[in-house]
Amino acid sequence: MRYAETGFNLEIDLSRGSIERVATDPRLTELHLGGQGTAAKIQWDRVPPEVEPFSPDNLLIFSTGLLHGTPVPGANRTAVDTFSPQTNLYSHSLFGGFFGPELKHAGYDKIVIRGKASDLVYLWINNDKVEIRDARHLQGKGALETGACIKEELKESDAQVAAIGLAGENRVYMATIEHANSSASRGVGVIMGDKRLKAIAVRGTKDINVARPAELFEICNPMYQAIYDNPYCGDVFLHEDDEEWHVNNFAWGNARERQKGFWNKEKEKEWTDITESVRLRWTACYNCPKDCHQAISYPGRPTYFQKCYSKLTYAMAAYKELDFNYNILGVTQEHGLDGYSTPQVLAFAIELYNAGILTDKDLPGFPSDSGERFFYLVEKIVRREGIGDALANGVYWAARQIGKGAEEFDHNSTKKIEQLPLKLKMINYPYFLMYATSAKMTITQTEGSYPQSPIADKKEREAFVKNWDAAPERFKKWFLEWEPRTHPSIEASVHICDWNETMHYIDDAIGTCAFLSSFRGQFGGRPPYHLYNLPNFISHATGMDLDSDALWEIGRRNRNLIRAHNVRRGLRRSDEKPPEDHWKIRDTEMETKLLDAYYEFKGWNNDGIPTKETLEKLGLDYVSEDFLARGILTDSEATPSKETSVEKETK
Amino acid sequence: MTDGLKKKIVKEIKVDLDKCIGCRACEVACSAFHARPKYSSTNPARSRIRVVIDDLNDVYVPIRAGDYTPAECTGRHTYAINGKEYRECSFCGVSCPARDLFKEPDSGLPLKCDMCEDDPPIPEPMCVQVCPHDALVYIEREEDDGEEEVHREEMEIGLEALAKKHGLQKVMDAVARMSVSKKG
DSSP: OOOOOSEEEEEEEEEEEEEEEOOHHHHHHHHHHHHHHHHHHHHHHOTTTSSSSSTSSSEEEEEOOTTSSSSSSOOEEEEEEEEEETTEEEEEEEEEEEEHHHHHHHTSEEEEEEOSSSOEEEEEETTTEEEEEEOOGTTTOOOOHHHHHHHHHHOOOEEEEEEHHHHHHOOOOOOOOOEEEEOOOOOSSSHHHHHHHHEEEOOOOOOEEOSSHHOOOOOOOOHHHHHHTTTTTSSSTTTOOOOOHHHHHHHTTTTBBBBBTOOHHHHHHHHHHHHHHEEEEEEETOOEEEEEEEEEOOOTOOOEEEETHHHHHHHHHOOOOOOHHHHHHHHHHHHHHHHHHHHHHHHHHOEEEEETSTTTTTTTTTSSSSHHHHHHHHHHHHHHHHTTTHHHTTTHHHHHHHOOGGGOOOOOOOOTEEOOOEEEEEEEEEHHHHHHHHHSSSSGTTTOOOOSSSSSSHHHHHHHHHHHHTSSSHHHHHHOOOOTTOOHHHHHHHHHHHHHHHHHHOOOOOOOOHHGTTTTTTTTSSSSSSSTHHHHHHHHHHHHOOOOOHHHHOOOOOOOOHHHHHHHHHHOGGGGOTTTTSSEOOOOHHHHHHHHHHHHHTTTTSSOOOHHHHHHHOOOOOHHHHHHHSSSGGGGSSSSSSOOOOHHHHH | OTTTTTTTEEEEEOGGGGGGGOOOOOHHHHHHSSSTTTTEEEOOGSSSSEEEEEETTTEEEEEEOOOBBSSSSSSSOOOOEEEEEEOTTOOOOBOOOTTTTOOOOTOOOOOOTTTTTTOOOOOHHHHHHHOOTTTTEEEEEEEEEEEEHHHHHHHHHHHHHHHHOOOOHHHHHHHHHHHHHHHH
């Protein structure tokens, strides 16, 4: 018997209309755990770098996490993995809610989708009965509306549905996959649309078994109250009405400027009143006591769910008030548009119009009000009408398609993906590394374990470190030494980046929410789940013997495998840069040293390619063999290149 | 406060619909607690508490499995919530032939909430234990035990009042006269 997982994947070929239930190799669970980790292995075996993202051979994989369906609270994030047309690199996203656990109860750890349907379809998974069904009647329907329609026609109110809106159907790069109160962003909705897959509905009523039930329950049951009581986890910011931190520190418009002094007590009162008038309820994801999502009912809009920083992104990009944000989310959520990148694309288009690069010919009947302009542009983008066709490809590609100097306005992307609208003064060493090297493509999926800022008071600092159970010893020393307005050393910066990202790779394999774990150590230092208690949960659930070193090793393995995917698709050192004006004051020499040190620490050569030795130590021999066969590594490159990185950089 | 009355403890779970966040931890905990061996598996489909969720209409209603009934009932209700109508069985906790709810998914046998009775007893039912939002709250209430006793007590109270007012002897005489005249 397999514990915690089902041991079966569902293989769907939409071109042929075939459905298979395929047993999986338990050895892969030991090596990668599950979720994104095992998905990356399937992709490695079956999606060579020659496969274009829009090819039928590109896979779209929905993965449960290893702990989904076990009693471990807060294990509910479904991973979606594919290759993105925006970057031609690995595309990874997550969504919360109820989908992953339901899929596991239906008897599957993953849905692996290949091919393309000839017309719009949806997938109906009801335990052992799986059907590809006609979805032409759902064309153009909103994402959540689609879920409601499908449940109605199946007469299955307990089914869980993940669906795309019009944006996904029309292959908009910022398209999301929407499910219940959650969304998957960063380039996965576009592939679902490309495969002509409108939705997946799941209903599962089978048992999930765990290896050591009594022991597991003993550590799970206290977690409900502990998570509920812990003020440092969940969506802390969304529960606050004081938005000063966001509106002062994040940039407005097309990630342009900070508006210090915008926030005051009257504003807070006004915004609180708005939110309270539109909020129906706080809601949660499966088996988690934190309520991180607002159910919103805005007059004239269908009910939708607001989460995280999307509360402000449209308002700030359009220089509008909070009311505008709640209004436009009612439209964009149904279209299935990413609330992070889309506002920047819209603000970018307005900048181009103001600069005369886009004209009334491109934007016939363009309104004068920035809010109305946003609504106008959204409709153009989701239909790929006129200029919307270029804008639907995100800022990077739109700038190059439009030309005439539009490229100058693309200033906030990394690896062709829009980043958080943050414009800061002084370069931050660990953040430089995270922005430059992350394969998760966004800082929020990379940062999170080591505090963002030091504690000025030495006594408080010592007290913090004393209770810092989540941290490996070396970080305690560095944090104790960290004085305000100083940089961590190169060595510390490298380790901070490494720890931060490793925790995300662990979460994304086992399905625990970053708000309880990898993202939530940086404020307060007390995430409910961390390197030292997770092995217990995993061991009791699966029966695998695992300690924190072994867990870290798996995180590294997954990180390197995904790195290898990107390297195989052409990613090199020259691509590893933060957004160009993220920091006003840069330090080129130091940046080179940081990257050198990080690559060396990771066991990568000077071009950022994992060496043969590194790969073999992680049991990824098949990757190094592939690299050698493709000439990505040569036999002499088992040792790092002697060529200095400075020389390489100037090439 | 005995007054010679027999009392029993009634176990109750109070449900506050406004506090439910729809996480379904109650379903997970219930199914695990009732798995055999205990905790060996989870499966909300086996849970004896289910949260009926219609998220787009802000409906979150935890319902518990009641007694099994062999026949569909006739006393049907239609509910309207926020203007949307719900089928008559939507919020019913009875396990009955009309639907699959509160039945073991494989055998079809009915499920019933037993308030997690256990040996040794646990302080609160599992669903309540995993609900820190207090959408589910466990209460123990004392109640008079049985209807017969209540009736006997009522008569005694009445007689006592009469004796107080008229004196016990007068009441006894009256009872004796009544019984003689009935015989005659």
